[in-house]
Amino acid sequence: MTVGGTNFGGKGRIGLLAQIAESGSISKAARAIGMSYKAAWDAIDLMNNLAGQPLVERVVGGKGGGGTRLTRRGQQLIDNFNILENEHRRFVEQLCAQADGIADDYLLIRRMSMKTSARNQFQGKVSAFHRGAVNDEIELEIPGGHRIVATITHESSESLGLKVGSEAFALVKASSVILATGNDGMRLSARNHLAGNITRVQPGAVNTEVTLEIGTGVTVAAVVTNESAQELALAEGQRAEAIFKASSVIIGVPA
Template sequence: MTTRRRDSKARPLAVKGSLWITSGDESLGGHGRIALLRSVAEHGSITQAAKAYGMSYKAAWDAIDTMNRVSGEPVVERSTGGRGGGSTRLTAHGERLVQRYTQLDAVHQRFVAMLAEQAFDLDQDYSLLQALNMKTTARNQFLGTVTAVRSGAVNDEVEVTLAGGTRVVAIIPRDGTESLGLRTQLAVIVLVPSAHVLLATGLDGARLSARNQLAGTVAAVRPGAVNAEVVLALTGGGQLVATVTSASVDTLGLAEGIPAVALVKASDVILAVLA
């Protein structure tokens, strides 16, 4: 087996995306057909619009005929006769369609740009939450999928599997489960305030009541005047930040490379969904 060396001159990987309009299983069109409609509006002629857009009259007419049929209402109409010999123009429905597509495409391009930023820097972890510009006071934010919902009389127990396979359990009030629409296979955001993360060492054989016990290795210790911020590299992937007292750092002997376990009560786990 041979390993190919990285080509320093290779073009970087990137993310691209196109916005398409569909009706049922049929495609009305995307950027190209909307551009054709704009050309029709500008030139008042399918022939001239096709020429300006660089396509044959037949291809332009077939595209417009498809859009007229799929959209439910005509997007282009033709008038014949008269001193000018007739003309072609967008209907009111066609004008609204072009305007709405333009608005949605602008949002879509911004979203693709957010996803693309550092998306294929494979040496770095990718944070979808950061890409979506989501800001909360919780230091720990993870993307996961609901894998189980166990209903109770007052509260529900929701199990979430994170990207690296680590499982986290959250206790959610019944009305919270309903308002968020929590169900299996739903993508959710897991938030854990760093102050609610307890760290422990030497727990081999110990039995604890904390539902969430996340093993890892201390990646960094950032001391402060009273408290310290400890970054734990989780065994299943990702990092968890805990705010602990400086005295606890000394007592536990927390330092880079030391194995530790993060303990988080299920009631301290917050779940959120993308609206």
């Protein structure tokens, strides 16, 4: 779907949400749209991060032992996407100006259409900008009150038009994230420290992917070796800290 030559994208992810609403299961929803279970969870984590709040929640108990359902925000996103997709450009613009939530979801859907290899994507606003001798230091405030610090060149800052208050997003590869447990008193040079609880541990042939929830609906993914995961005894519910350098953060702005 395009509006004014701009591609909305996001159909696959919105379709995933719709299937979750219908089936009450992430695995069934993933199969219905031809997506792997892991890819489905990755998409959900990404959407939650971009929305700044959960779009999907787990249901404990019940006849089938529990399941998954959309939050009110998740259902609202689907409803608003359908409105945007089915209406003419002028009508869409009227809705964006008048209907509650439409304008926000228009922007959210555009963010979801972005494709990148970076596992972690955070939407926020520039809260501080420090110009240095060679590089600039950008501080981005993301949902939950967390702050991410990035170091980029002057040229990049200027080309992106960055300034305090401007909307931007931060990209961080999962392989750039270090996980630490019980590191009280440890002093590190890395600028970014995001503490939270482990919500998922997925061992692979060589590496283990760990998902850390740092706030309601906001997660950080890290890829560590299986040996490291075993030494740290990483498990769901465990408290941990995601650590990464400011130089490992890529800053972008909406097109």
